[in-house]
Amino acid sequence: MLQKFQNHLRDTFQFLDGKKILLATSGGKDSMVMVHLFQQLDYKIGIAHCNFQLREMESFEDQNFVQEYAVANDIPVFITQFDTKAFAEDYKVSTQVAARELRYNWFYELLETEKFNYILTAHHADDNLETFLINLSRGTGLEGLIGIPEQNDKVIRPLLAFSQEEMAEYATLNNIQWREDSSNASDKYLRNKIRHHLVPLLKELNPNFLSSFHKTQNYLQEAQVMIEDASIMIYQQVAKQEEDTIYFDLKKLQQLPNYQSYLYQWLKEFGFSAWDDIYNLVESQSGKFVFSPEYRLLKDRDSLILSPINSADESExxxxxxxxxxxxxxxxxxxxxxxxxxxxxxxxxxxxxxxxxxxxxxxxxxxxxxxxxxxxxxxxxxxxxxxxxxxxxxxxxxxxxxxxxxxxxxxxxxxxxxxxxxxxxxxxxxxxxxxx
Missing domain, CATH: 3.50.40.10 (Phenylalanyl-trna Synthetase, Chain B, domain 3)
Incomplete structure (x- = not known):
């Protein structure tokens, strides 16, 4: 796997050569394999570990394990602790969403304060498949089916081309020690149910399922690029922007086959979720509108008008x-x-x-x-x-x-x-x- 990984870095992430990279390390098998691989290839690495305090003493044992490994291997290590449950309650989000928000905010702080160039996580091909199946079960659009991106801004996932089996085999051959997260054994979470029951069945039905899935996802990504290109060209014909307000010409819009898809592409970044209400707005009377948290889409005569919500008091x-x-x-x-x-x-x-x-x-x-x-x-x-x-x-x-x-x-x-x-x-x- 080491040679295959080195080739993958050369072909896909050559820009990492000579850069200072921060490895997000939980102490689990996947992240410890990632650390070991980069050690063998002599990259300039640091380790970042988040203690979310969700598993009582286990969380602190994970923290100590990562810290001791880093010290023993002379790797710079950065550790922080979060009161994740309190954060989730304060902001009315799930613990998973809270943990993600907390860790990535901290990772980006480390990039700036410690002068790292990139953050690397240990997501692999099976993680990608699980995410696809989760999004499929929730009825997300095409964006939810194209998978975890290999690079998103400063976040890089160099192990997406490798399966869970390859990771486990590498860990065994190289006597890599890791910490087992006890929550991974529970079917309490949807991801674990998919991991324990659905993915093994798919692999049983087709031993090459992961490879076939990878090809399918590549096709979906190509389709997404084509859709985005078409969306941009049509947008230039239908929309006109004046400062922070966008006007959509309804006559031109309604001439498009399946214009709802174009509206979705253009408006999804503005936080809207009531898509049926938006599509109905096209045929409604002037004065009707739909809100997102920060924007309003207004029907006015022959236009849909997108503008930021005006927070000014009308009596001001x-x-x-x-x-x-x-x-x-x-x-x-x-x-x-x-x-x-x-x-x-x-x-x-x-x-x-x-x-x-x-x-x-x-x-x-x-x-x-x-x-x-x-x-x-x-x-x-x-x-x-x-x-x-x-x-x-x-x-x-x-x-x-x-x-x-x-x-x-x-x-x-x-x-x-x-x-x-x-x-x-x-x-x-x-x-x-x-x-x-």
């Missing part, structure tokens, strides 16, 4: 003092007295400074707000009616701010100025207000 107000030159929150405005007017636009207005009463107020619009649109000779109009006439989306309405003097609207920012504060023949002081 910002005050602007007289002679204040600029505002940076909630948006960037500048105030400057000028001798005459230049070009007026949605982003720049000129007002009679003597008609203003301070402090000016920046706020969101409210139902029932009225103003006198510039150029309409004093005729009053509801702000909501202007939004409708301007065909503003629900999202655009939400993020629109009003600049007010007392209770009068001076400017619906980036939309329309109010007539009451315009420059006229009696104006002596002109104030230029600009949205940067």
């Amino acid at each position: 107000e910002y005050f602007i003092a007289e002679n204040q030159k600029e505002v940076n929150i909630p948006l960037n405005l500048t105030f400057c007295k000028v001798a005459d007017m230049s070009i007026v636009s949605n982003k720049t207005i000129f007002v009679d400074a003597d008609k203003l009463h301070y402090p000016l107020v920046l706020r969101h619009w409210n139902e029932g707000d009225r103003f006198e649109p510039f150029g309409m000779d004093g005729k009053s109009k509801k702000v909501s009616k202007l939004f409708k006439d301007e065909k503003l989306s629900l999202l655009e309405k939400e993020i629109t701010w009003l600049l007010c003097s007392n209770d009068a609207i001076v400017w619906i920012i980036n939309v329309r100025q109010d007539e009451r504060f315009r420059i006229d023949n009696t104006t002596k002081n002109i104030l230029k207000i600009q949205l940067e």
